[in-house]
Amino acid sequence: MSRTKKAKESRFIFLISGLFxxxxxxxxxxxxxxxxxxxxxxxxxxxxxxxxQLLMAYLSPHLFPKDERSKMILGKSMFVNYFVIFGTILLLFILTEFSDINWDAQQVLVVLTSILMLTIPTTMVIYSKII
Structure with missing residues (x-):
């Protein structure tokens, strides 16, 4: 199966499952x-x-061709996400300490995990537009 056909097929699957x-x-x-x-x-x-999954539907044609551009998108987005992780943890420390929000440990971990699940493909989308 060619890479373009595989990219279109995975894009369709990502789109349908993401919308659902x-x-x-x-x-x-x-x-x-x-x-x-x-x-x-x-x-x-x-x-x-x-x-x-909706973001991955957009990224599918950009990441399936295993060329220099896709490797550059992955590398730069992972570098930025390293700093996003620490910034998010710092922000959650500040929010839980100095605000009126009373979150337990599970809620903080869920928010952190959800932010990470969203920032990784979001930075890939940004770098796919720049590169």
Missing amino acids: VTGVSTYINFDDVINGRFPDVITIMSFALGIN
């Missing part, structure tokens, strides 16, 4: 968000996963 997962998790989270409660762990993670 994002729609379902938005529907489930809607009541909690409207009432000011922290949503369930699984629904936050599924929302981040759905957005991740």
Whole structure:
């Protein structure tokens, strides 16, 4: 199978599954968000996963050809994500210490994981536009 056909097939799968997962998790989270409660762990993670899949649908044609451009996109985005991880951890430390938000450890880890699931493909999208 050629790389373009494989990229189109995976793009379609990412798009359909991303739309489905994002729609379902938005529907489930809607009541909690409207009432000011922290949503369930699984629904936050599924929302981040759905957005991740939508971003991967965009990135599929850029990453499937294993050329210098795709390697450069991956390398630069991973370098930036190293600093995003530490910035996010620092921000979560500050938020949990000095704000009125009372999160337990599980909620902080869910937010951190969801942010990481979103920043990795987001930086890849940014670098795919720049490079």
